[in-house]
Amino acid sequence: MNVNRRALNAYGQSDLEHQIDTASPHRLICLLYDGAIKAVAMAKVQMENHLVAAKGASISKAISIVEDGLRVALDKSVGGELADNLESLYDYISYRLLVANVNNDPEALDEVAKLLSELREAWESIGNAATQNNGASNESESPLELNREKKATLSYGRI
Template identity: 30%
Template sequence: MLNSQMANAYKNQQIMTASPAQLTLLLYNGALKFLNESIIALEQGDIQKSNSANLRVQNIIREFVVTLDMSYEVSKTWAQLYEYIEYSLIQGNIKKDIGQLQNAKGILQEMRDTWEEAMKQTQITRVAGK
């Protein structure tokens, strides 16, 4: 019990001190974690657990969509990708189709990696004073 409380305290501290960019990365990581849980549960035949984890991913994806700043052209592309991910999640959930979930996972992983690389490049630029 104490380890669980310590882990929760650490997670809360991490969230409370994170920058908006870091929070976005945490959300990507959470979405991928829940998507992996959904896939594994589906493979094991635990439909309820798979559904629950899938819904958590869908909620994160919807949050990404509503927080996009659509004044940037790239946001329109990302919105389309998020919509496709959500579609794949829903289809995977309805049809119990691991392929659809794997498809969503691949795209989400690429987006997460792109976000992380952008964060690194931004940090390099700041350090260089540009």
């Protein structure tokens, strides 16, 4: 049984590495959200099963993804007020994760999971809209104009 689990973990890791290697910058942000959401879900299960060390590790992973992934990817020079608002929201999410860990508060984890899911959905819809706009763009537009439009739409970060 342990051998099967290691094989599945190895497959999952190589699949994730492949996704990262081939992902667009937009897709990378989605993968970060997915990782944070998964870590929060794992932390809730671990909390319910009184697995203190594992819960702490999962919450730390979620905080790390938010702080070292999503926040670092923000580009305030391009994102402006939206980037500032996202940074404030990431501060709040990290704080709520810390509170959830210290107080064993599953409601805080639920709140964070909901926020991250809503952000991920919004980010995904932005990408879908940008893809549709680029596919239906006017052929008379120059590549420079198209690039400006794409950059304005997908101005999340530095990735």
